Amino acid sequence: MTNVYNTFFNHMVAENGCKWQSTEPSRGTSSLTACLGVQSYATARGASFRGHNTFWHSQLPSWLPGSVTASDLVTNVIPQHVQQEIQGMGSNVTSWDVMNEIVGDGNDWPTKASDGSGTNLVTDLSFVHAAFSTALKYASADTRLALNDYNTGGNDAKTACMFAVLADINANAAVPYDRLAVGFQSHITAAPGQFSSKSALAANFAKLAALGADALITELDIKLNSASSADERYQAAIWGDYLDACLYAANCFEFINWDARDDLSWIGAAGAGTLFDTNGNAKPAAYEVAARL
Numbered sequence: 676m677t678n679v680y681n682t683f684f685n686h687m688v689a690e691n692g693c694k695w696q697s698t699e700p701s702r703g704t705s706s707l708t709a710c711l712g713v714q715s716y717a718t719a720r721g722a723s724f725r726g727h728n729t730f731w732h733s734q735l736p737s738w739l740p741g742s743v744t745a746s747d748l749v750t751n752v753i754p755q756h757v758q759q760e761i762q763g764m765g766s767n768v769t770s771w772d773v774m775n776e777i778v779g780d781g782n783d784w785p786t787k788a789s790d791g792s793g794t795n796l797v798t799d800l801s802f803v804h805a806a807f808s809t810a811l812k813y814a815s816a817d818t819r820l821a822l823n824d825y826n827t828g829g830n831d832a833k834t835a836c837m838f839a840v841l842a843d844i845n846a847n848a849a850v851p852y853d854r855l856a857v858g859f860q861s862h863i864t865a866a867p868g869q870f871s872s873k874s875a876l877a878a879n880f881a882k883l884a885a886l887g888a889d890a891l892i893t894e895l896d897i898k899l900n901s902a903s904s905a906d907e908r909y910q911a912a913i914w915g916d917y918l919d920a921c922l923y924a925a926n927c928f929e930f931i932n933w934d935a936r937d938d939l940s941w942i943g944a945a946g947a948g949t950l951f952d953t954n955g956n957a958k959p960a961a962y963e964v965a966a967r968l
């Protein structure tokens with residue numbers, strides 16, 4: 676495992692260790708051990724590190740949902756938490772997912788930034804503004820502040836909503852575009868219609884570049900539709916397209932796959948969504964990536 680990391684990866688993220696549940700297990704306490712552990716693992720191997728995340732509706736600390744009023748959240752809880760985490764992790768962070776999955780489709784707590792259609796800003800975004808303005812205050816000047824989400828990257832309503840939320844943050848939290856980024860999680864499937872085309876990704880990245888913002892591929896995994904060598908080659912081709920879109924864009928500096936090998940993957944080994952199989956052997960997608968490095 677260590678071998679795979681050392682030879683293939685030069686950029687890392689904690690899968691769970693920097694989530695709010697882990698970093699503030701009881702209100703007001705700071706517990707950065709797990710998050711710092713991944714950061715120092717990366718640094719010791721000459722890899723850079725990104726922060727994921729200061730807010731997600733999932734993996735929240737158990738004390739939070741239900742016990743905090745909206746105004747307490749905006750005025751106290753979010754600013755204190757974001758400051759604590761971002762300051763505590765220091766400057767050696769390429770980007771922070773300040774907000775994870777706020778554009779979307781559920782009834783999650785405290786509520787996402789759009790309704791299910793992905794186009795309509797229905798909630799009060801003041802907790803988003805509070806998080807971003809706090810992040811701007813405490814992050815180092817070259818750490819990008821990201822909005823990170825899934826099922827984005829195409830010419831679709833949810834991606835349009837991401838741009839709308841980004842503009843809202845720029846306007847109402849006073850975060851300059853050259854500090855902002857959009858993270859495209861990219862949990863996709865190797866099947867027609869289940870991923871974004873290279874040209875759609877490139878168009879979105881160019882739109883962000885025109886604003887002065889960055890584009891990041893933050894959590895790529897590509898689930899196989901069937902366990903066949905044809906689908907493994909399809910997976911490799913899609914992987915190559917996503918990487919090309921990033922390499923050819925001057926504002927795409929981060930490209931991360933979620934989980935290093937199939938047996939460790941959150942989607943399960945059967946999804947075979949990563950670059951390395953359950954024995955740690957390189958799959959066609961890994962060769963496709965290696966050919967571009």
Ligand code: XIL
Nearest residue numbers: 690691727775776825860862894941
């Ligand atoms: C997942 C982790 O991989 C799992 O270990 C955990 O149980 C749940 O969260 N989008 C995200 C990530 O932003 O934080 C999620 O990670 C995967 C989906």
